[in-house]
Amino acid sequence: MLNMLLQLQLLLAALSAFLPLVPAEHRVRAAEILDVAAKALGAGNVIASNVDDLAIKLAAIRAEVETMAAAGRVVTSEDMDAAMDRVRTASAAFRAALEAAEAQ
Amino acid sequence: MRHPLRALALACALTLTPACASLQLGSTRIENPIAAAQTIDQRAYALLHAYAAVVEEATDIVADTATPLAFKRALGRAEQAATPAAETLQIAVTAYMRARADFDAASGANQPAIQRAATALSVAARRLNEALAAAQAPIAELEGLVRANRS
Numbered sequence: 001m002l003n004m005l006l007q008l009q010l011l012l013a014a015l016s017a018f019l020p021l022v023p024a025e026h027r028v029r030a031a032e033i034l035d036v037a038a039k040a041l042g043a044g045n046v047i048a049s050n051v052d053d054l055a056i057k058l059a060a061i062r063a064e065v066e067t068m069a070a071a072g073r074v075v076t077s078e079d080m081d082a083a084m085d086r087v088r089t090a091s092a093a094f095r096a097a098l099e100a101a102e103a104q
Numbered sequence: 105m106r107h108p109l110r111a112l113a114l115a116c117a118l119t120l121t122p123a124c125a126s127l128q129l130g131s132t133r134i135e136n137p138i139a140a141a142q143t144i145d146q147r148a149y150a151l152l153h154a155y156a157a158v159v160e161e162a163t164d165i166v167a168d169t170a171t172p173l174a175f176k177r178a179l180g181r182a183e184q185a186a187t188p189a190a191e192t193l194q195i196a197v198t199a200y201m202r203a204r205a206d207f208d209a210a211s212g213a214n215q216p217a218i219q220r221a222a223t224a225l226s227v228a229a230r231r232l233n234e235a236l237a238a239a240q241a242p243i244a245e246l247e248g249l250v251r252a253n254r255s
Contacts, residue, residue, distance in 0.1 A: 051251055053164070055134050057157035062137040065150045075145040077201055083152035084194045090159035091187045097166040098180045101173065 134251070144232055148197040151239060155190050158247045159183060165250065175249075182249050186242035189235075196228075196235035203228035 068075070137150040162183065166176045203225040210221035 051134075051161075054157060054161045054247075054250060057160070058137055058154055059133075059135045061150060061153045061157065062135040062140045064153075065137050065140040065146055068146055068149075069140060069142040075143075075149045075197075075201070077198065079149055080145075080152070080194060080197055080201070083149055083156070084190075086156035087152055087159070087187065087190050087194075090156045090163065091183065094159050094163040094166060094183055095180075097163050098176060098183075101166055101171075101176050104169070 144229060144236070145197060145201060147236060148193055148232065151236065151243065152190060152193065155186065155239075155243045155246075158243065158250055159187075161250050162246060175252075179246065179249050182242065182246040186239070186246045189239040189242045193232075193235045193239045196232040200225075200228040200232040 067073075137154050138147050141147040141150050162179050165171050166179055203221070207218075207221040207225045210217050213221075
């Protein structure tokens with residue numbers, strides 16, 4: 001996925017080099033389209049790398065739960081508190097980031 | 105949001121197949137930690153950690169200036185729906201763990217006390233199951249959004 005996005009971004013950069021060849025009356029519009037496409041690709045790149053990070057984190061959680069299940073270990077209240085603390089911390093950071101994005 | 109149908113399909117797939125061990129997205133294998141759990145409290149524990157991981161990744165997406173604001177807002181709405189469900193789940197699992205401890209403690213008591221503890225444990229387990237079921241859909245929706253632009 002990341003390779004594909006990188007290739008598309010390179011293609012976009014190559015297309016931008018041909019902008020001077022576009023007739024003057026269409027040049028501004030073509031530049032705008034390329035700019036929008038570059039932004040969309042940039043967002044896709046961020047999301048793709050985040051999906052890869054998410055896959056790593058979910059695999060780690062699964063490994064922990066598998067170990068827990070194999071050992072027949074009971075989940076303690078400390079385990080649950082730690083899980084919920086992680087949720088609250090993540091939620092607070094997310095809302096702060098969203099608020100900052102709205103303010104920009 | 106750019107691919108609402110894809111996100112919806114993913115959310116539905118996740119909601120309807122909670123026992124799926126993993127999901128292949130392109131070259132990335134997305135593990136389902138809940139499928140590894142063998143008990144109801146392990147399922148709740150796995151779901152809460154998995155949800156936290158999803159929100160952590162959603163935070164990075166929202167913090168990135170290249171992400172369209174409309175997509176950030178869609179993530180915000182999904183998070184607002186899912187976090188209260190996670191809070192409710194934690195309350196239910198705490199009640200279940202207390203009822204289970206009471207049941208274990210009652211093992212040496214008389215029959216009516218054991219019966220009362222067993223009934224309380226059964227009710228707590230049912231409520232925990234309901235909370236788990238209720239939390240899975242909004243959490244899956246946020247997870248689906250995080251994956252939405254994945255091809």
